[in-house]
Amino acid sequence: MRAQFAPCWVVIVLAVACTSSRPSASDSAPTSVPTNTPVAAKVPVPSQPARVIRITAKKFEYSPARIVLEKGEPVVLELVSLDRKHGFAAPDLGLRADIDPDHVTRLELLPRKVGTFEFHCDVFCGSGHEGMEGEIVVEEK
Numbered sequence: 001m002r003a004q005f006a007p008c009w010v011v012i013v014l015a016v017a018c019t020s021s022r023p024s025a026s027d028s029a030p031t032s033v034p035t036n037t038p039v040a041a042k043v044p045v046p047s048q049p050a051r052v053i054r055i056t057a058k059k060f061e062y063s064p065a066r067i068v069l070e071k072g073e074p075v076v077l078e079l080v081s082l083d084r085k086h087g088f089a090a091p092d093l094g095l096r097a098d099i100d101p102d103h104v105t106r107l108e109l110l111p112r113k114v115g116t117f118e119f120h121c122d123v124f125c126g127s128g129h130e131g132m133e134g135e136i137v138v139e140e141k
């Protein structure tokens, strides 16, 4: 009866031996990576730094009111109010922020589609508020 199980035990012992003797990634890492390789080299680096575009808002205009970007170009919009609270809404780009006079509001944008995208003030700021708008034009590289 015991003789019938012997081949099974041999197979199990061999399987465990093979599994435990296989080097894992963590075991081999210290010997395969040169000691002078900086850890940061493994972190993906953006292909280009974000361009900063400052947009000022005041009754009842943005400056600049037209912004031209390249598709795939990372930008940071710095929004500043020169008078009172305004809004910045570019719904087709998924952007929305309040613009307060006492600090800079930053919005990151990575345009992924070509087109002209309207932005407007969505915080009532007086008669003329309805015409406070601009556009972001995204062009092919």
Ligand SMILES: [Cu+2]
Residues within 6 Å of the ligand: 086, 087, 121, 122, 123, 124, 125, 126, 129, 130, 132
């Ligand atoms: Cu407004």
